[in-house]
């Protein structure tokens with residue numbers, strides 16, 4: 028088990044170093060992180076040639092998050108990927124997903140940077156990071172008088188974090204020009220960051236900030252709690268992201284839904300999972316599902332990731348499998364997201380209670396969701 032050393036060091040975003048987390052540098056060699064259904068190798072610098080080092084990255088740790096038996100699955104990275112996690116509805120698992128995607132990839136040796144773009148800063152506070160002055164936070168992206176290169180990075184649990192700032196709420200009133208959706212894309216372009224993955228957590232609303240994250244990203248992940256309101260929010264988010272793809276971000280490659288907090292005993296969850304899978308198809312819905320896990324809730328309450336809290340917990344296994352699938356999808360050669368034609372747009376979500384078996388109760392048993400076969 029690796030030792031957590033959170034926030035031991037701070038660097039500036041503009042320094043453009045390869046930010047290797049201290050936990051990886053000081054890890055006890057290559058360890059096997061047992062996730063149950065699959066295993067992830069944690070590759071550290073003490074065995075630099077375990078999976079072959081990348082000459083373009085100097086002496087940094089090798090890439091190597093890998094499903095067992097396929098050690099090079101994740102090793103062929105050349106460019107930074109930008110992922111935006113978004114759903115206009117709250118409580119659907121956005122922040123939890125961002126933290127655990129970043130942590131899983133960080134544990135496997137990927138360099139991950141998370142931006143907390145929610146003005147309420149729940150991700151920042153969940154990780155026990157104090158709100159920094161605006162010039163050292165994500166707010167520096169949206170103020171011409173501030174330099175994004177001066178943003179201070181915080182080391183979180185295997186990844187780097189740019190915290191949120193409550194000044195985003197005030198600043199939003201002045202961000203009303205059409206070009207104000209371009210701040211993040213321009214800042215990322217100027218900074219030349221050296222990360223494998225950049226992830227944006229966003230608020231539960233369509234704001235100039237979530238639009239900025241959609242304009243700047245390669246992929247959109249929409250966590251969906253399979254219940255009526257969250258499904259409505261997910262569908263609206265899917266449409267918003269599609270519009271951004273058409274008008275502002277032709278480079279967007281995929282919009283993916285990820286079921287979270289799935290309770291296999293709730294018939295209503297089964298109903299909405301079937302509806303979403305039937306309407307959007309396999310190209311837009313992840314095979315892997317995140318089940319309800321008390322370990323995720325406990326880890327959240329303790330400001331930890333589930334990988335720190337209980338790496339064998341259901342939540343750890345599900346997020347490891349989800350990241351495995353997500354990474355494969357993000358690095359497939361699918362090209363720009365043109366698959367919206369395949370969406371059956373005439374279908375509408377079942378009203379709550381519209382079917383006799385659609386109660387919220389746990390009276391009828393439905394099997395646990397399948398684990399990704401990817």
Ligand SMILES: Nc1ncnc2c1ncn2[C@@H]1O[C@H](COP(=O)(O)OP(=O)(O)O)[C@@H](O)[C@H]1O
Pocket residue numbers: 116117118119120121122123124149231287288289317318319320321323324327342
């Ligand atoms: N799979 C899960 N199992 C149990 N609780 C979860 C799960 N995912 C998220 N939660 C809990 O649900 C609440 C909302 O999750 P959060 O990620 O903050 O949602 P959002 O960012 O979309 O508002 C949090 O208390 C979190 O701990």
Ligand SMILES: [Mg+2]
Pocket residue numbers: 121122123145149150229230
């Ligand atoms: Mg959140």
